[in-house]
Structures are given as C-alpha cells and as structure tokens.
Amino acid sequence: MFLENYGFLIVAIVQQALLGMSLWYPLMAGQLSLASIGFYSLGGYIAAIMGTSPAFAAWREALGPALYPVEWLIALAASALLGLAVGIPALRLRGIYLALATIAFVQVLNVVVLVLDVTGGAVGLFGIPQPFESRLGYLWFFGPLLAVMLIFSARLTRTVAGRSFMAIREDELAAQAMGIPTTFEKVRAFVIGCGLAGVVGAMSAPFLNTWNARQSSFDASVACLAYVLIGGARSVWGPLLGAALLVALPEVLRPLKDARLIMNGIVLVVACIYLPQGIAGLLASLRRREAA
Amino acid sequence: MSETILQLDGVSRSFGGLMAVGDVSFSVQAGEIFGLIGPNGAGKTTLFNLVSGITPVSAGRIGFLGRDILGLAPHKVAGMGMARTFQNIRLFAGMSVLDNVRAPMQAFSRTGFFSDLLGLPASRAQEAQIMATAMDLLNLVGLGAKARAAASSLPYGERRRLEIARALALRPKLLLLDEPAAGLNLAEKAELSDFIRDLRSRFDLTVLIIEHHVPLVMGLCDRLAVLNFGRLICQGRPEEVRCDKSVIDAYLGDSHAAPRT
Numbered sequence A: 001m002f003l004e005n006y007g008f009l010i011v012a013i014v015q016q017a018l019l020g021m022s023l024w025y026p027l028m029a030g031q032l033s034l035a036s037i038g039f040y041s042l043g044g045y046i047a048a049i050m051g052t053s054p055a056f057a058a059w060r061e062a063l064g065p066a067l068y069p070v071e072w073l074i075a076l077a078a079s080a081l082l083g084l085a086v087g088i089p090a091l092r093l094r095g096i097y098l099a100l101a102t103i104a105f106v107q108v109l110n111v112v113v114l115v116l117d118v119t120g121g122a123v124g125l126f127g128i129p130q131p132f133e134s135r136l137g138y139l140w141f142f143g144p145l146l147a148v149m150l151i152f153s154a155r156l157t158r159t160v161a162g163r164s165f166m167a168i169r170e171d172e173l174a175a176q177a178m179g180i181p182t183t184f185e186k187v188r189a190f191v192i193g194c195g196l197a198g199v200v201g202a203m204s205a206p207f208l209n210t211w212n213a214r215q216s217s218f219d220a221s222v223a224c225l226a227y228v229l230i231g232g233a234r235s236v237w238g239p240l241l242g243a244a245l246l247v248a249l250p251e252v253l254r255p256l257k258d259a260r261l262i263m264n265g266i267v268l269v270v271a272c273i274y275l276p277q278g279i280a281g282l283l284a285s286l287r288r289r290e291a292a
Numbered sequence B: 001m002s003e004t005i006l007q008l009d010g011v012s013r014s015f016g017g018l019m020a021v022g023d024v025s026f027s028v029q030a031g032e033i034f035g036l037i038g039p040n041g042a043g044k045t046t047l048f049n050l051v052s053g054i055t056p057v058s059a060g061r062i063g064f065l066g067r068d069i070l071g072l073a074p075h076k077v078a079g080m081g082m083a084r085t086f087q088n089i090r091l092f093a094g095m096s097v098l099d100n101v102r103a104p105m106q107a108f109s110r111t112g113f114f115s116d117l118l119g120l121p122a123s124r125a126q127e128a129q130i131m132a133t134a135m136d137l138l139n140l141v142g143l144g145a146k147a148r149a150a151a152s153s154l155p156y157g158e159r160r161r162l163e164i165a166r167a168l169a170l171r172p173k174l175l176l177l178d179e180p181a182a183g184l185n186l187a188e189k190a191e192l193s194d195f196i197r198d199l200r201s202r203f204d205l206t207v208l209i210i211e212h213h214v215p216l217v218m219g220l221c222d223r224l225a226v227l228n229f230g231r232l233i234c235q236g237r238p239e240e241v242r243c244d245k246s247v248i249d250a251y252l253g254d255s256h257a258a259p260r261t
C-alpha cells in the first residue's frame, strides 16, 4: 500500500540523489558546475532513441532486456567524451565563470535538441518502452547504481586522485605548488560527474516514458545543486540526504496547499544560513558532541 | 666547485608601474643554505613566486637543475624537485594533517585510478608506502600524534611545521622557505636553525630561505643576497654582507648595525 503510493517518490529521491552526486564530484575538486543536467539530457536522448527509433529495431530484437545496460554504457561513453570536450576549455575558468559557462553549455544543448529531427524537436520522444510494470520497479535500476556510487565516493576520498581533488578544493595555488596537475585533476572530477549524469539520464528515459528539452531546464540544474549544498558537499551522504529532504518535502507538505511553496523556500534559506556544511555536517557535529 | 642548482639572470617583474623585482641575478649551489633578506616590500616573496613559476617573469631567465624553467607550469617545476612554503601559510585547511602530507605524494604514484578505487594489491602496497613515508615526515616535525587532526585545528607554530613536512613530501632538491620563523617565539626560533641544518643533511637539500630575523639568518646561511626596492644590492657570505655599507643603510639600519649572532 505505502510502497505503491510512494513508489514514484522513493525512486524519484534516489534518481535525484544520483543527479546531485554528479555535481558532488566536481565540487570535491572545488569546481562549481551546473552542466550535469545537460549530460542527463544527452543520456536520456540516447536511451529514448535506442528505445523508439526504427533504426534500432534490430538491436531491440537481438538484445531484448540487455538493451538497457547497453544504453547505459553508450550514454556513459558519450557523456564522458562530451564532458572531456567541454571540460578542458571550461575548467580554465574559475568560480562563477565556470558555473556560467556550464549553464551556457546546457542552453546550447537545448537549442540543438530542439532543431534536430532524431530528438523529436520541441515535442520530444515518447512511448519509450518500459521494463517494469510499477514505478517502484525502477529501484532495480537506480538502487544498485546509488549503492555503487556511494561506495565509489567513499573509496575515492581514500585514493591518490581523491586527495588531489580535495587539495585543489582547499587551495588551488598551494596544490599547484605541491606538484598537483590541477587542470588534469579538475577535468577528471568533472568527467566523472558527466558520465554519471549520462547514465542516470539513460535510466530515466524509460522511467519517465517520454523525453524532451524540458528535462534539462535551468530549474532542474539548480535543484541538483541544492541537493548537494543542503545535504552537505563534504559528505558522501550529502546528495542523498539533500534529495530526500527536497524531493519529499513538497509531498509531505501537500496538505498545506499553496503555503507549502513558502515552507519549501524557508527550509532552503534556513539550511543555507544555519547549516554551512549541510545536513551531513550537522549530523557529524551532533555525533561528535555525543561522543565528547 | 659544486654544481649550480638555481640560476637567475636579470630576472625582473613589474606590477603596473611598480618594479617589484628588477634585474636580479644570482646563483645557488647544491647543498647551500642561501638567505634572501631585505626590508618589507623589497620583492622577496615575489622572487619566490617567479622562481616557483606561480608568477610569470617580465624579463630574464631562470634555470633550475640546468634546465630553463621559464613558462613551465608551477606543478611541473615542483615535480622537478622544487618545493616551497608560504609566508602566509597555505595549508589544505579542511583536510587532515596526514592528508596534507600525503597529497603531494601523488607525484610518485605508479598505480592507476581504477586500481586505486578497487584497492588492488599494487595500490594497497603503494598506500602503505605513502602512509609510512607520511608518518616519518610527521614524526620528524613532531606532529605524528596529530596525524588525524584537521590541519585547521593546529596552533600557529605547528602549522608552520606541517607546511615544511608537506613540502618535504615532494622529495625536493631545492626547498624554498618564506619566513619560516615569522610568528614563532624565541625558543622556537632557536630550534629552527638546527632543524633546517638537520633537514639539509638528512635529505641532501639545498635551501633558499627568506627571513627577517637577523641573528637567525647570519648564523644559519652560507651565503646571502640582499634585496632593496626590487634590486639586488649585495651578496656574499654573512660577514661580508653585514659589513657592506649599502646594506647597513638600506636594511639593517642603526639599531641593527651590529647584530649579535
């Protein structure tokens, strides 16, 4: 009962958490990017085209359900390559300029998608085949990916590359003076995020059944960033905590009708002011206080 | 005659109309402790930034280990074996003391990204190696017990020492120290001289040090260069420099005319 009613919500939280995570990696190297939603869109189009276009009929025939992992891999490769192409010039910019460049990139992508035939123009693509009967079934897609990415993040902080990312975040100039190739590492962190966003897009196309340029709106970009900042950019759990709160909140507050939007805004503002390290930072300091 | 590690030829840098460093030439020999002194704003830190590739020169040449390093990115210069500390301490504040020292060791990593993520045997062996080296360095500067603390939680003197340990993690041939005694108390200053000499012999280092504290500089350095308004006004052994008229006028002034060593 509960699971059926809330199936969509649960899957949406996990899916949005993964998108938040795709911004978490560049942030780990101190880079504020809003490009993820563009790669999410790209991945979604790849899955939508492979799922609906007559050109891929033979693939669908031959692969059956194995088509889905093939879509993910192609989305991963395409997003990582495009991420490399965008990242190398964009990551020469710093701070707010990088953020602006990534917003511009998403806008360009949206225009391209609107004029192309394969992407269905403004209408987009619909009738994307769905592997699961219920919404909750998609947890079989997003759940394992979330688990893998959480382990990936936790491991990353203990590797040579992870330490380089964090050193750049803490002090880019000192990192350079300590021999760390900062541009290379920033591109690496960015490309990891792009690849993840592409795979999430490829998984989301069947989940949402239709795909169009509205998937990569500016609002969606900002929402992904909010998950990380509210959840905590310095904790592996940050994007999940942030997405859980921000995706569930409007549903929980539904009885409040229009006032819920105000509540939503208040939560954001309060979190920004009082939780500079996000929810994860708050939990960590509570735990420390208990231990002391 | 020993080998030349660092060679500056007519190095200049201006900011707008201000000549921060003007036509400076000197060379540092392997194994030397070479001091760089001069009044506030003389251009000492700027010279460090030029040498380490952080600020581009306006004119001149800089050779390091026999290679022209002009235009080389700072991380490449560092990778050749030049490490530095900063006058205003630039640690990786949000990272642990241990990670501050482990981060520069990426330069020696022989394992791949995915091998590290999966914790394959080669990566695990390398991590153990990195850990052992980092702990040795932290013990050397007396911070072994604080390895897990956040760098930002350290008191001032310990931050200075951590910055030196972080620089040493790069296994440098040339170590640049920008006012390492600043903010230290007298006892700490006295220890610092011995510590730097000890580092030189232990790691086969050449040291280029900026320092205001005259007794420390005179007692520690093999040779000195004196900057004033961006110009090199004098260089030589400490006793030569101390007696140079222009140095006394420009820098040491009356109160420091006869510094005790």
Ligand SMILES: Nc1ncnc2c1ncn2[C@@H]1O[C@H](COP(=O)(O)OP(=O)(O)OP(=O)(O)O)[C@@H](O)[C@H]1O
Residues within 6 Å of the ligand: B015, B018, B020, B038, B039, B040, B041, B042, B043, B044, B045, B046, B047, B087
């Ligand atoms: N990035 C910069 N832009 C503009 N002016 C600069 C810059 N860096 C240094 N300067 C100027 O260059 C001159 C030399 O500064 P520098 O920091 O090298 O002096 P210093 O010898 O290290 O002095 P101190 O003993 O106070 O550390 C100063 O007048 C300073 O204001």
Ligand SMILES: [Mg+2]
Residues within 6 Å of the ligand: B044, B045, B046, B087
């Ligand atoms: Mg200075």
